[in-house]
Amino acid sequence: MKVRLAYGESGLVIExxxxxxTVVEPVHHEAAGDPVAVLRRALREPVAGxxxxxxxxxxQTVAISACDGTRPQxxxxxxxxxxxxxxxxxDLDDVVVLVATGTHRGNSDAELRQMFGDEVVDSVRIVNHxxxxxxxxxxxxxxxxxxxxxxxxxxxxxxxxxxxxxxEPHFFAGFSGGPKLVAPGLAGLDxxxxxxxxxxxGDPRATWGVIDGNPVHDDVRAIADATxxxxxxxxxxxxxxxxxxxFGGDLLPMHAAACATAKRIAMQxxxxxxxxxxxxxxxxxxxxxxxQSVKGMSAAHQIVRPGGTIxxxxxxxxxxxxxxDYRSVLVSAASPQGLLDQxxxxxxxxxxxxxxxxxxRIQATSRVVMHTGFLTDSELHAVHLEQTAxxxxxxxxxxxxxGPDARLCILPEGPQTIPYLTGG
Numbered sequence: 001m002k003v004r005l006a007y008g009e010s011g012l013v014i015e016x017x018x019x020x021x022t023v024v025e026p027v028h029h030e031a032a033g034d035p036v037a038v039l040r041r042a043l044r045e046p047v048a049g050x051x052x053x054x055x056x057x058x059x060q061t062v063a064i065s066a067c068d069g070t071r072p073q074x075x076x077x078x079x080x081x082x083x084x085x086x087x088x089x090x091d092l093d094d095v096v097v098l099v100a101t102g103t104h105r106g107n108s109d110a111e112l113r114q115m116f117g118d119e120v121v122d123s124v125r126i127v128n129h130x131x132x133x134x135x136x137x138x139x140x141x142x143x144x145x146x147x148x149x150x151x152x153x154x155x156x157x158x159x160x161x162x163x164x165x166x167x168e169p170h171f172f173a174g175f176s177g178g179p180k181l182v183a184p185g186l187a188g189l190d191x192x193x194x195x196x197x198x199x200x201x202g203d204p205r206a207t208w209g210v211i212d213g214n215p216v217h218d219d220v221r222a223i224a225d226a227t228x229x230x231x232x233x234x235x236x237x238x239x240x241x242x243x244x245x246x247f248g249g250d251l252l253p254m255h256a257a258a259c260a261t262a263k264r265i266a267m268q269x270x271x272x273x274x275x276x277x278x279x280x281x282x283x284x285x286x287x288x289x290x291x292q293s294v295k296g297m298s299a300a301h302q303i304v305r306p307g308g309t310i311x312x313x314x315x316x317x318x319x320x321x322x323x324x325d326y327r328s329v330l331v332s333a334a335s336p337q338g339l340l341d342q343x344x345x346x347x348x349x350x351x352x353x354x355x356x357x358x359x360x361r362i363q364a365t366s367r368v369v370m371h372t373g374f375l376t377d378s379e380l381h382a383v384h385l386e387q388t389a390x391x392x393x394x395x396x397x398x399x400x401x402x403g404p405d406a407r408l409c410i411l412p413e414g415p416q417t418i419p420y421l422t423g424g
Contacts, residue, residue, distance in 0.1 A: 004412060006413050007313045017399075032244060035246075036081060039078060043085045056086060063098055063157075066097055069111050072166070075116050080117070082162060090160075098126075098155055099126065138151055138153040147194050151227060161230045163178065163181035165233075166235045169267055171294075175259045178232060196349065200215040233248045268418075272421070275304075277300040278408070278409070280314060281295060281414045288316065290370075296312050297359065307366070308367070311369045311371065327383070329356045330384075
């Protein structure tokens, strides 16, 4: 049978034996017919606690946290819905929208207009959070498992704190949305570095779809719970990034309900691990570099047997990329296990090291073969990866080496749908 992989802008067709192959791909979910009405209902009929409008009083100041430009949150719908619900109670001059950048760069005015719409940008103050600027931060003590907590001062000082986000599986935090719009979204760099240290990210429970017992998400929840959120609003999106459902109310029960829906939409169970898993990073623009393609590898790693083969088709037109420390860290040790040992000895980790640690953990237990259009065999070999020019041939060779009963799984859209094991 032929299977089309999401690869670059044109896709890539491979062939596979249907008798030995399982294909895990996104199931289409219809968008909400009236997304504004769905958002309004979430604000007025919350999962837990009173409606938003009943939680605010005249004269109060309001801070609204929203995702930055790297995330497909429908901000242009969500922020106006929140402002409409506050109309007549809160003066717009008392509202600030904080772009929860975490460690990412701030967004330009043009980007903000694309993200929020001209009307919001022209009527409400919007501020890019900068976790490296101590003048923007307030000290809130130590929370969770020894996390020093610095949060955006405008968020801390606001009378009313509202998070807005979207929920999807996250490859080490379990799920996005909810408390992540407080920390790491509005946290200082020192806080983020501890939340993403080697011990937390290296924990096997720090993975897709796991919240309880996940050391990253446990501390994220603890920080948000301890520092206070007045109301939380999250949406779940389909593969076209349209709103399927919306959830509002008290932060933690709201997020739990949203996560349950996101799991049904974006995750699929499989009964047993596979000998070979073919994955992608969902095509352009998500497969522009190797750094981002670790998410596709991670999705495959959930269901490949120890010692099995992962074949990742990602175009990587932007290379590793060359900015940042990602490439230099990858080549700094002689093996994936050496990378893990090196990171474990580090006094603190950087965002590039977080990604390397996840990648090295995959490579230490699986053979990883890339198919790219822009990285050479020698470049990949230097970072402990193989390359194939023919995915179909490599699949056949890997299955033959694994034995007559070997099984193949294909994730044509990569991490758009995350598989998880239900049995042995």
